Amino acid sequence: MLVDTDVIIRFLTRDDKVKADRFERFLNEGCEIILTDVTFAEVYWTLCSFYKFSKDTMLAVLESLANKDSILCSREILLSTIKILHNQNVSFIDAYTAARAMDAGDKRILSYDKDFDKIAGVERVEP
Numbered sequence: 001m002l003v004d005t006d007v008i009i010r011f012l013t014r015d016d017k018v019k020a021d022r023f024e025r026f027l028n029e030g031c032e033i034i035l036t037d038v039t040f041a042e043v044y045w046t047l048c049s050f051y052k053f054s055k056d057t058m059l060a061v062l063e064s065l066a067n068k069d070s071i072l073c074s075r076e077i078l079l080s081t082i083k084i085l086h087n088q089n090v091s092f093i094d095a096y097t098a099a100r101a102m103d104a105g106d107k108r109i110l111s112y113d114k115d116f117d118k119i120a121g122v123e124r125v126e127p
Helices: 005-013 017-028 037-049 055-066 075-087 092-104 114-118
Strands: 108-110 123-125
Touching (some): 005 017, 005 037, 037 055, 037 075, 037 092, 055 075, 114 123
Parallel strands (some): 108 123
């Protein structure tokens, strides 16, 4: 079953212990949860902007989440995104786009955004 951002936020921040514990039981019972890439990005943005998680804390939490066996997600792309974010000061979307380009095999990205020039493994191409 798909999971919404608010459930993940409650779980990670523990700001509602009852809801966080219920979701944790869900995971521990082996229920498979589908975490979409869009939800993952929204969790990142919310933890960063509203909850003011430090970058290192946020990335560690997201890496742990992406590695949970009971969570079905684009694991390799999301872990690659996290790795890029660890190494470069770029936005989540730029890191994700670069990770997708590398995963697709065509490492070129059509963009005017020079932040892509910071990311090893991709080539920015202007139209």
